Amino acid sequence: MPRPITATIHTAALHNNLARVRQSVPDAKVWAVVKANAYGHGIERVFEGLRGADGFALLDLAEAERVRHLGWRGPILLLEGVFEPRDLELCSRLGLWHAVHCDEQIDMLAAHKTQVPHRVFLKMNSGMNRLGFAPERYRAAWARLNALPQVDEISFMTHFSDADGPRGIAHQMAAFNAAAQDLPGERSLSNSAATLRHAQDAGVRADWVRAGIVVYGSAPDFPEHNASHWGLQPTMTLSTRLIATQQLQAGDTVGYGSRFTADGPLTIGIAACGYADGYPRHCDTGTPVLVNGVRTRLVGRVSMDMVTVDLTPLQQAGVDVGFGSEVTLWGRASNGVALSIDEVAQAAGTVGYELMCALAQRVPVVVDGVA
Ligand SMILES: *Cc1c(COP(=O)(O)O)cnc(C)c1O
Numbered sequence: 001m002p003r004p005i006t007a008t009i010h011t012a013a014l015h016n017n018l019a020r021v022r023q024s025v026p027d028a029k030v031w032a033v034v035k036a037n038a039y040g041h042g043i044e045r046v047f048e049g050l051r052g053a054d055g056f057a058l059l060d061l062a063e064a065e066r067v068r069h070l071g072w073r074g075p076i077l078l079l080e081g082v083f084e085p086r087d088l089e090l091c092s093r094l095g096l097w098h099a100v101h102c103d104e105q106i107d108m109l110a111a112h113k114t115q116v117p118h119r120v121f122l123k124m125n126s127g128m129n130r131l132g133f134a135p136e137r138y139r140a141a142w143a144r145l146n147a148l149p150q151v152d153e154i155s156f157m158t159h160f161s162d163a164d165g166p167r168g169i170a171h172q173m174a175a176f177n178a179a180a181q182d183l184p185g186e187r188s189l190s191n192s193a194a195t196l197r198h199a200q201d202a203g204v205r206a207d208w209v210r211a212g213i214v215v216y217g218s219a220p221d222f223p224e225h226n227a228s229h230w231g232l233q234p235t236m237t238l239s240t241r242l243i244a245t246q247q248l249q250a251g252d253t254v255g256y257g258s259r260f261t262a263d264g265p266l267t268i269g270i271a272a273c274g275y276a277d278g279y280p281r282h283c284d285t286g287t288p289v290l291v292n293g294v295r296t297r298l299v300g301r302v303s304m305d306m307v308t309v310d311l312t313p314l315q316q317a318g319v320d321v322g323f324g325s326e327v328t329l330w331g332r333a334s335n336g337v338a339l340s341i342d343e344v345a346q347a348a349g350t351v352g353y354e355l356m357c358a359l360a361q362r363v364p365v366v367v368d369g370v371a
């Protein structure tokens with residue numbers, strides 16, 4: 001028997017979340033962002049759930065090949081564009097659309113020999129200060145691209161730094177519009193947070209939204225809003241089983257560094273999941289967890305292969321618990337109760353994105369209960 005830990009990908013939840021995005025932006029096209037191996041879920045595993053998208057956006061050329069290999073003939077966008085000249089050959093061969101965010105990428109295009117002119121997304125740095133042309137250099141970059149025979153249609157994109165928070169997007173919208181207003185072509189501005197929070201504005205919706213975390217059922221603006229507020233469902237469940245229980249007395253401690261001390265008699269369960277599975281070691285006593293679908297808490301430090309959980313709430317509820325009981329680290333328990341990955345991430349001082357992406361190789365993954 002392998003260890004009892006499993007990650008389950010939920011196709012129906014991916015459908016639901018994509019439908020939620022469409023509801024927010026009914027007149028826009030939707031890129032399903034599947035970078036980082038579909039946020040740790042596995043591109044092949046989410047494909048069925050997300051094939052209703054208008055296109056797939058990602059960064060890695062090998063991942064783009066995988067999407068084509070799945071039979072996808074529609075648009076694929078390389079969000080960071082190409083990294084070296086020969087990447088353009090793959091773009092020509094696979095019909096990949098690519099971002100152009102710097103002069104070096106225009107140089108590569110100008111030197112590229114191709115029969116097939118490329119569709120490109122010219123990126124503006126409207127305030128994020130990672131990738132893109134500064135607003136005052138944007139039109140010159142467009143003019144240069146527009147003059148290249150290697151380039152077909154030019155679209156326009158930028159990326160928001162604060163769509164999930166109080167600063168908002170107005171300052172970046174102003175910068176983008178001032179420089180790009182009258183340039184002809186499609187536009188793509190919004191990530192998940194902007195799609196949910198700011199897309200009442202047609203200029204923000206634009207022609208394409210880039211929906212990442214939202215399709216994986218995590219709230220982009222947690223804790224201001226949670227997943228249920230936005231009508232999102234968890235697309236990944238990380239579950240395991242209890243492999244032991246211990247009976248503690250007042251003064252007994254739990255785990256490395258004796259981080260937790262019982263103040264009275266206490267039954268704890270030992271679950272087969274640790275930081276080597278991708279469960280964050282920063283989660284401390286109090287982090288929520290479900291045992292047999294009943295909400296309880298971690299006690300003591302996360303080990304490499306195990307976590308320890310308080311079984312008091314189950315005993316109080318009269319729920320049978322012991323060796324083999326189901327433990328849900330995030331996602332949905334067998335009884336239907338959900339534990340948001342966002343809550344677990346918050347307990348670890350991070351975001352749901354990081355937990356999904358960090359799911360370890362050693363964890364077996366199944367789609368809808370099928371290996
Ligand atoms: C990752 C990424 C997105 C998706 O972001 P979410 O917050 O997950 O929706 C959108 N646009 C670009 C350029 C990205 O790199």
